[in-house]
Structure formats: C-alpha cells, structure tokens
Amino acid sequence: MIRVTLIGSGNVAQHLIQAFSKTTDVDLVQVFSRRTEAVTHLVDSRKVISDFTKLEETDVIIIAVTDDAIENVSNQILLHNQLVVHTSGSLAMTALHSNHRRGVFYPLQTFSKTKAIDFKHIPICLEAENETDYQTLENLARVISEVHYRVNSEQRRALHVAAVFVSNFVNHLYQIGDDICTENHLSFDILKPLIQETANKIMTLSPNEAQTGPAKRQDTTTINAHLSFLTDANQKEIYKLLTKSIIDNGKKL
Amino acid sequence: MIRVTLIGSGNVAQHLIQAFSKTTDVDLVQVFSRRTEAVTHLVDSRKVISDFTKLEETDVIIIAVTDDAIENVSNQILLHNQLVVHTSGSLAMTALHSNHRRGVFYPLQTFSKTKAIDFKHIPICLEAENETDYQTLENLARVISEVHYRVNSEQRRALHVAAVFVSNFVNHLYQIGDDICTENHLSFDILKPLIQETANKIMTLSPNEAQTGPAKRQDTTTINAHLSFLTDANQKEIYKLLTKSIIDNGKKL
Ligand SMILES: NC(=O)c1ccc[n+]([C@@H]2O[C@H](COP(=O)([O-])OP(=O)(O)OC[C@H]3O[C@@H](n4cnc5c(N)ncnc54)[C@H](OP(=O)(O)O)[C@@H]3O)[C@@H](O)[C@H]2O)c1
Ligand SMILES: NC(=O)c1ccc[n+]([C@@H]2O[C@H](COP(=O)([O-])OP(=O)(O)OC[C@H]3O[C@@H](n4cnc5c(N)ncnc54)[C@H](OP(=O)(O)O)[C@@H]3O)[C@@H](O)[C@H]2O)c1
Numbered sequence: 388m389i390r391v392t393l394i395g396s397g398n399v400a401q402h403l404i405q406a407f408s409k410t411t412d413v414d415l416v417q418v419f420s421r422r423t424e425a426v427t428h429l430v431d432s433r434k435v436i437s438d439f440t441k442l443e444e445t446d447v448i449i450i451a452v453t454d455d456a457i458e459n460v461s462n463q464i465l466l467h468n469q470l471v472v473h474t475s476g477s478l479a480m481t482a483l484h485s486n487h488r489r490g491v492f493y494p495l496q497t498f499s500k501t502k503a504i505d506f507k508h509i510p511i512c513l514e515a516e517n518e519t520d521y522q523t524l525e526n527l528a529r530v531i532s533e534v535h536y537r538v539n540s541e542q543r544r545a546l547h548v549a550a551v552f553v554s555n556f557v558n559h560l561y562q563i564g565d566d567i568c569t570e571n572h573l574s575f576d577i578l579k580p581l582i583q584e585t586a587n588k589i590m591t592l593s594p595n596e597a598q599t600g601p602a603k604r605q606d607t608t609t610i611n612a613h614l615s616f617l618t619d620a621n622q623k624e625i626y627k628l629l630t631k632s633i634i635d636n637g638k639k640l
Numbered sequence: 641m642i643r644v645t646l647i648g649s650g651n652v653a654q655h656l657i658q659a660f661s662k663t664t665d666v667d668l669v670q671v672f673s674r675r676t677e678a679v680t681h682l683v684d685s686r687k688v689i690s691d692f693t694k695l696e697e698t699d700v701i702i703i704a705v706t707d708d709a710i711e712n713v714s715n716q717i718l719l720h721n722q723l724v725v726h727t728s729g730s731l732a733m734t735a736l737h738s739n740h741r742r743g744v745f746y747p748l749q750t751f752s753k754t755k756a757i758d759f760k761h762i763p764i765c766l767e768a769e770n771e772t773d774y775q776t777l778e779n780l781a782r783v784i785s786e787v788h789y790r791v792n793s794e795q796r797r798a799l800h801v802a803a804v805f806v807s808n809f810v811n812h813l814y815q816i817g818d819d820i821c822t823e824n825h826l827s828f829d830i831l832k833p834l835i836q837e838t839a840n841k842i843m844t845l846s847p848n849e850a851q852t853g854p855a856k857r858q859d860t861t862t863i864n865a866h867l868s869f870l871t872d873a874n875q876k877e878i879y880k881l882l883t884k885s886i887i888d889n890g891k892k893l
Pocket of ligand 1: 395397400451453474475496632
C-alpha cells in the first residue's frame, strides 16, 4: 500500500484522484486544494485540506499545479526529508525545493476535465534523485499504468517539445482542415476517418514509411494547384513550409 | 447487381477489387492492368485485360490510375455513352473525355498496399453529370461503405487540400516527433498514446475546443524555452510559424 498526497485540483490532479481511487494499492491520504469544492465530488471531504501546514508525511507528495506555481508550492511544504514530485513535462526536477527528496511523475498525455481517460496505456515518465525513491515511483506508476519509462530532466524536456509537435501542432492542423471544410460548406466529419487512419498507420509503420502526398512525390503540379487554391496567407505559408520540409527530409534519406 | 470495370492495379484499385469481391451485389466484369501480374492474385485471370480495345460496356468503368494518366486512359476508352469515373481527389470531373457520361468516385482515405483497410467507414465522395448516373454511383458506394457524400469538383479540391493538412502534414509532424526522440535516445513509442488520444479527442470535441499547449495559453516562457532547446533551423521555423498561427487563431475567436 503506497500512501500518497496530491496537491492541486486541475486536469491532472482530478484524473490522478480517479485513477488512485480505483485501486486498493494506493491510500490517498490527503488532497490539497485552494478551492476545496473543486475536488469534494471526487474525494471524501475530510481528506481535503487548503492549509499547507496541515500536510502529513506520506510516501510521496505529488504536486499537480500550474508550472508557474510549482516552485512556490514546493517551498510551502514544510515537511523535511519528504519525497516530493511534480507532474510537469517542461520543468526540471530541480525546480523543487532542495529540502525534499525530489522526483518527477510525468504522465505523457493530454488531459481535459471533460473527457474520461484510461490511465492504463498512458506512459508515465519517472525520475528521482535516489534509487529507493525511484522504486517507490515505479511501484506507484505500475498501479495505474502498464507503461512507464525512466526519463531524465533533459530527455523530458525533449519529450515535451516533441509532444507539442505531435499533439498541439497536429491539433492545429486539424483546425485548419476544419476551417477549409467550413469555408466550402463541407462537414468536418468527412475528414475524421482519414485523421484516424493517419494516426493508426504509425502504430505499425514509421512516420517515414507512412509519408504520402504531393510533397513526398514532389508533385509540383498538385502543390501549385493547392497553393493557388488557398487564399488565406497564413494557411499558404504553413503549406509552403511543411511541403518544403517534407521535400528536404526526403533528400536527407 | 452492379456491373463494374476497374482500370488500374495500384493502391486504390487493389483495395477496390478486394471490397467488391466481398459482396454479391457487384459483378466485377473486367480489370485492366498494363502489368496483368499485378492483380492476378486478387482476381480471376480471365477477367484481366491489358488492351483497351477489349473493354466491354458495363454499368460503370472506374479509372484508378495515377492522376497524370487519367486523361490519357479516358481517351483510350472507345465505348460511347459509357459511365466513366475517376477516383482522384485533385482532378475535376471534366478531366475525363466528354464522349463519356462522366463522374467521380473518390474514397477519402490514405491507402497503402501493405495495410489492410475496412472500406465500411471510408467516406466516398460522389459526383456525376446526370442524376441517373449519380444514383448508380450512390448504389455502388452503399455496397462497400456506410458513408458517402455529394461533393462537386470545387469542393473536392478543397477536401483534397484539407486532407493534405490533416494527413500528410500531420504525418510529417509525427516524423519530427520521431526525430526529436531519436536524437535524445528515447523510443518514439512513448509518444504513441498521445498521438492516438489527440486524434480521438476531435471525434467528440471541435479542434478549437481540443486545442491545448503553450501557444494556446500564450505561455511565452515555455515557448522560448522550447525554441532555445531546438537546434534544427527547420524545426525551429515550423515551431515558430505554428505557434504564431495558434496565437492568431485565438485572437480571431
Ligand atoms: N493538462 C495536461 O494535459 C498535462 C499533462 C501532463 C502534465 N501536466 C502538468 O501537470 C501540472 C498540472 O496541470 P493541469 O493541466 O492539471 O493544470 P490546471 O488544470 O490548469 O490546474 C492547475 C491547478 O493548479 C492550482 N494552482 C495554481 N496556482 C496555484 C498556487 N499558487 N497554489 C496552489 N495551487 C495552485 C490550481 O488551483 P485553482 O483551481 O485553485 O486555481 C489548479 O488546481 C502542470 O505541471 C502541467 O504541466 C499537464
Ligand atoms: N493512394 C491513396 O491514398 C489515394 C486515395 C484516394 C484517391 N487516390 C487516387 O486514386 C488514383 C490511383 O491512386 P493510387 O494510389 O492507387 O496510385 P498507384 O498506387 O501509384 O497506382 C497507379 C496505377 O496507375 C497505373 N498507371 C499509371 N500510368 C498509367 C498509364 N499511362 N496507363 C495505364 N495505367 C497507368 C499504374 O500501372 P503500372 O503499375 O502498370 O505502372 C498503377 O496501376 C489517383 O487518381 C489518386 O489520386 C489515391
């Protein structure tokens, strides 16, 4: 049984609370939230605190608050020699106060409060200052997920940047597809099977093997037809840059 | 029973042959291929021809060859008053010879010979010069898929451009994610659940609702950290342009 404290009541905190309450291997001892009403629908209200001095020692305190607030929150944890981790993809482990035994418990996924998610397949990226704490984090990760990786702070930063490309930027390209559909009185639904298949393909093929389209074929006739079709300057610029990047990438291989 | 002729032996032709052979509602009368050996593993060799003068009249002839060859192939079909369609997203219906009753049968999906695909959920975009022929195409589409749309040539061009954004360009962003992982001794597998969830999200949320990340939050600290992390000039440029586009998009709303 791993005794856990959670600080925060946002997307990640709420999903973690739900994942922990599904298992008997975790005892969620306390949840800290500035606004206790944000979590009382998920956890026994006697466990919810909003005063840092009430924090008890547990096996691990997970800080799941906005990146900007992590350092400040960490400083307010007055327990000494306590294992404290954050859940951020972009901050180094050393963003936490050096009074603590420090670590990171970063679930590499995109969370929104409204969409249920199964933790089972979410890769959890782990880091700790010492090996015993790493074992604790690994045991905790195993309880909620089938996949975890040892990832140091530098690698986690790389992952976070990569995640921006394959998730935030990808979603923005979906947005552009949606805009083009709307302008032409077409339903965005028509593109959804293609979007799904594009994501499915790279589960078995490398992105390089899966690449298709006019840029890959260096089909300048189609590329020019597309560029003259596009009237939005921004869409045109993105089309040009990504087409050039695909062509240059083909030359490197 | 719809009597169909297929011209071509590439990705689309092979998937169509397989879809047609699964149903008794379609009689695949002939398959034309310059290289007959390319299709004889899929269809009775007596049906395979490589001489255009041997083409018989059927309810519909589907030309599924390279875009550049469609006009030429269409000109070689000497049957008069025959319904002839192509499967291209980028060419107008009028790319076909005006001797024919013309139409388009465009399956909006990314095909590769090596990856099996279920036609059932592929949207088929239909167009025809006259309503009776449209009905024939609609009946044929219904046999292999649950979804079809009436899409004119201008709209189909828009769809093809949108498809480049949500499929070809998206796959290229997967490629960049893969490159960043490789440079940092991380497995690309670690990003796959995020990629899947990003595609899944927009099945129920609009891309605009689903957008997250530092650009959406206008979190300049993280954006600058990512830019100084990236050393590849091309990756940096793509990061900047897409970040700017997400920020500008937020302002428009
Ligand atoms: N969302 C994701 O997809 C995702 C994925 C992986 C990792 N992460 C990381 O997980 C962490 C939390 O992200 P999130 O998406 O859950 O954020 P969020 O939904 O925006 O929630 C932020 C939480 O931080 C609390 N908070 C902010 N400032 C605080 C302060 N000064 N003192 C105490 N609490 C404070 C907020 O409390 P109030 O409600 O009282 O303001 C809220 O509970 C971040 O480090 C993030 O990088 C996020
Ligand atoms: N691939 C996709 O994801 C996809 C999706 C939707 C629509 N489409 C459209 O479907 C059509 C076919 O695409 P595809 O991907 O199946 O192409 P593909 O795999 O490259 O196959 C092209 C086919 O065209 C034949 N061909 C080329 N030039 C010819 C000529 N002059 N005379 C006779 N046959 C010729 C080739 O025959 P040989 O083998 O003898 O060279 C081959 O069978 C295109 O219009 C494309 O835009 C493709």
